[in-house]
Amino acid sequence: MATRLHIDGEWTEGGGGAIATHDPATAEVIEEVTSASRSDVDAAVAAARRALGNPEWAGMLPVQRAALLFKIADLIDQHHDELATLETRDQGQPIGISRQVSATGAAEHFRYYAGWVTKIQGTTNPISFPDTLHYTRREPIGVNALVTPWNFPLMILAWKLAPALATGNTVVIKPSEVTPLTSIRLVELVEQAGVPKGVVNLVTGDGSVGAMLSSHPDVDHISYTGSTATGKLITKASAESNLKRLTLELGGKAPSVIAADADIDTAVGGNLAGSTLNTGQVCAAYTRFYVDKRREQEFVDKMAAGLDGLRIGPGLDESTQLGPLVSEKHLGHVDRLVSVGREQGAEVVTGGHRADGAGYFYSPTLFTGVDDNMTIMHEEIFGPVLAVTSYSDDDELAALIARANDTEYGLAATVWTRDIKTAHRLSAGIKAGAVFVNMPPIPDMAAPWGGYKASGWGREMGPWAIDAYTETKSVWMHYGY
The missing domain is CATH 3.40.605.10 (Aldehyde Dehydrogenase; Chain A, domain 1)
Known part of the structure; x- marks a missing residue:
């Protein structure tokens, strides 16, 4: 060519x-x-x-x-x-x-x-x-x-x-x-x-x-x-x-809200797909997770197991589920932000390091104990790095929406719930160009694509x-x- x-x-x-x-x-x-x-x-x-x-x-x-x-x-x-x-x-x-x-x-x-x-x-x-x-x-x-x-x-x-x-x-x-x-x-x-x-x-x-x-x-x-x-x-x-x-x-920094009534297995599967597609190198990737406190531990345990079970390897291998990052430079960017997360007090549940291999592989990483003010909750990482925090059932929905909107970005978001009222209220309140309810963030040629804010x-x-x-x-x- x-x-x-x-x-x-x-x-x-x-x-x-x-x-x-x-x-x-x-x-x-x-x-x-x-x-x-x-x-x-x-x-x-x-x-x-x-x-x-x-x-x-x-x-x-x-x-x-x-x-x-x-x-x-x-x-x-x-x-x-x-x-x-x-x-x-x-x-x-x-x-x-x-x-x-x-x-x-x-x-x-x-x-x-x-x-x-x-x-x-x-x-x-x-x-x-x-x-x-x-x-x-x-x-x-x-x-x-x-x-x-x-x-x-x-x-x-x-x-x-x-x-x-x-x-x-x-x-x-x-x-x-x-x-x-x-x-x-x-x-x-x-x-x-x-x-x-x-x-x-x-x-x-x-x-x-x-x-x-x-x-x-x-x-x-x-x-x-x-x-x-x-x-x-x-x-x-x-x-x-x-x-x-x-x-x-x-850019994007998509929030994922998991309600107490969500089917956790469905939410885990959809969020795994939505956060690790193309090794997280997606502007709409789900990266910061707001989970009802009553379901947090179950969600974290199942997400960690799902991430650990992903097969990392070359993209040309038919069995690969998570390929490499695009370059050595970008791998360094992802690893730097993971280090910042650790330094600011977030806990690494799984991953957090470069994976074995000659290429630019990085282990899928899950953080808990995350504060809304941490860098990993605000800066676009563009890699397989997930940060989980929780919210109380006693919180007003408006307060949760405000937390989800606490970012300069507004490209995409997702909501996981069985309640149509919750789905509509969150979809209306979150400032993003696309809100996906109970599904990964895959655009379609017939639907508008673009973002709010930055x-x-x-x-x-x-x-x-x-x-x-x-x-x-x-x-x-x-x-x-």
Whole structure:
């Protein structure tokens, strides 16, 4: 496969040197990927700008553009196993996740938005002017920078690229330098599908390349998934350049509330899945647990047993349940925060150390004796580290909601209860973009995805992504003459 930049329909070497991408299970180098220079980024943005006016793209009928997206989905399916294996080698996620979530999910997103292409409509509006017809048009924003993270590189790129193309935009893709390989391969498949040159461009490299796109005066919209800290830098760069449109899906610190009436076995199973999916490297992962005092010990004992029973190993091993963390750097981040938890007085029930192996493996970790003010209850760890605290049945529900909301983040949350009243009251009170009741945090292409507070701006997926990638134009047609 190519490991070069893709600009205006051509694969080319970048002017910024090379970056190694590693297999997290072995720490071995998989590929050397070229890095873009300032002139490369400028060329990619210019190519995307020219392609906006290319009749081959701009004049494509909706039914033709829909067919193109369906073809991309078919090509993803045809290369399903290849893409899943590549995702696991580069990112580390268990092969079952790469197959069922990443590769399958990518194809599903393209099919979903292929169906939207012929249904993007304007409105006619009853304005209070005589002899005037008013209607709206939905038009592409223009040049979009799609900046993606390292945890689900293929699927997250698909959920940005599919609606961007469905609405007639052009794009410059910048994947994480840690996991660029499936993004490169997807661009190859997009090219194979017949997308006109310049519509989809790819620039690889580190954060400096993303910064060039953030401040670029000819980029109209950035869709970014990643850390809140980087989201703030993008916001500042946008404000100082051209006030480009921003869609930001940022960090999370999801609370999980386990009520006294919850089925504890179901809650344990769902929280194990929701906290250790992709080794906890999920922005919506369940990380801080509020358990009714009467059920706390049972919950802790069963969670510890469940964590201890997870099979740790390379993602390509079919029996692996918990793969490696993505990099040595990120493993150090997780281990540092576990040490901080110990120093602040939390008790490690299980885990708390690097696991054996040449790769970046970390043992799933469960803390109890946790205080709401501890760092591990506030800072995003992004690893298999769980912190359990309790609440009294005598506490007012409002007080529990306040504790769950005691974070700068607001991406996701979960509630475990058999009582519909409790479920609705907690779901209404918790400030999060998505509240999952009695289930793990798996997004769906038809439902909105995004956060409150420092978890970002805007929503992706479903019809909300159509809004994110279009401008609404107001047309006033006076016919009184």
